[in-house]
Amino acid sequence: MTTESSPVLITRAAMADLPTKFGHFQIIVYLDAEQKEQIALTCGDLNGSEPVLTRLHSECLTGDVFGSHRCDCGEQLAAALNAIQQAGRGVLLYLRQEGRGIGLVNKIRAYALQQQGLDTIDANRALGLPIDTRDYGVAAAILRDLGVHTVRLLTNNPAKITGLEECGITVSERVPLQIPANVYNALYLLAKQLRMGHLLDSRMLL
Numbered sequence: 001m002t003t004e005s006s007p008v009l010i011t012r013a014a015m016a017d018l019p020t021k022f023g024h025f026q027i028i029v030y031l032d033a034e035q036k037e038q039i040a041l042t043c044g045d046l047n048g049s050e051p052v053l054t055r056l057h058s059e060c061l062t063g064d065v066f067g068s069h070r071c072d073c074g075e076q077l078a079a080a081l082n083a084i085q086q087a088g089r090g091v092l093l094y095l096r097q098e099g100r101g102i103g104l105v106n107k108i109r110a111y112a113l114q115q116q117g118l119d120t121i122d123a124n125r126a127l128g129l130p131i132d133t134r135d136y137g138v139a140a141a142i143l144r145d146l147g148v149h150t151v152r153l154l155t156n157n158p159a160k161i162t163g164l165e166e167c168g169i170t171v172s173e174r175v176p177l178q179i180p181a182n183v184y185n186a187l188y189l190l191a192k193q194l195r196m197g198h199l200l201d202s203r204m205l206l
């Protein structure tokens with residue numbers, strides 16, 4: 001099925017049940033216009049007018065797969081899947097936006113610069129790259145395909161809220177998703193709070 005309710009085209013390519021350590025989900029794999037695989041994990045009945053607990057998770061191979069302590073992504077992913085299961089209804093979109101959109105090679109180059117003392121923003125700048133290239137058109141198209149128009153968004157990032165709303169999805173509430181800092185990611189989280197406007201509680205930053 002192809003969705004054309006927005007300028008962004010997505011194709012629903014495959015779906016199946018997915019039992020996980022967090023609980024049961026349905027996995028739906030979409031192909032976007034660039035033939036990138038975009039993933040939705042859904043739980044419960046998403047129809048109806050009640051806002052749907054939703055997480056837009058930007059791919060982070062190092063954090064999500066390898067358990068990197070450089071960021072909070074892996075723990076946020078687990079916390080979001082747990083929260084959706086506890087609510088009994090929700091959706092997690094796993095968006096192929098590695099490194100805030102710059103890709104894995106560039107993210108690891110940026111990490112190497114962060115090892116030398118640059119923060120996450122200045123490292124991207126030193127590489128001549130944008131700070132954040134993500135847009136949420138694909139996410140909005142997938143949500144519409146799932147029948148989701150109003151969400152309670154699990155995020156600390158105000159740009160994600162405005163980005164999704166600009167693509168026609170209503171965010172009725174922000175649900176914080178903050179993980180306590182560790183010694184490796186404390187400066188990264190502080191930079192996100194001070195320089196990128198992330199809504200982080202200072203008591204959870206070291």
Ligand SMILES: Nc1nc2c(ncn2[C@@H]2O[C@H](COP(=O)(O)OP(=O)(O)OP(=O)(O)O)[C@@H](O)[C@H]2O)c(=O)[nH]1
Pocket residue numbers: 056057058059060061071073076097098099100101102106107110111120124154155156157160177192198
């Ligand atoms: N370029 C770059 N990308 C990073 C870095 N650390 C994590 N990322 C990527 O940033 C993305 C996660 O974005 P964050 O800004 O941490 O969080 P967010 O998803 O925007 O906001 P939340 O919804 O609050 O989690 C993932 O794609 C990661 O791969 C870094 O130091 N440099």
Ligand SMILES: [Zn+2]
Pocket residue numbers: 060062063064071072073074
């Ligand atoms: Zn990460």
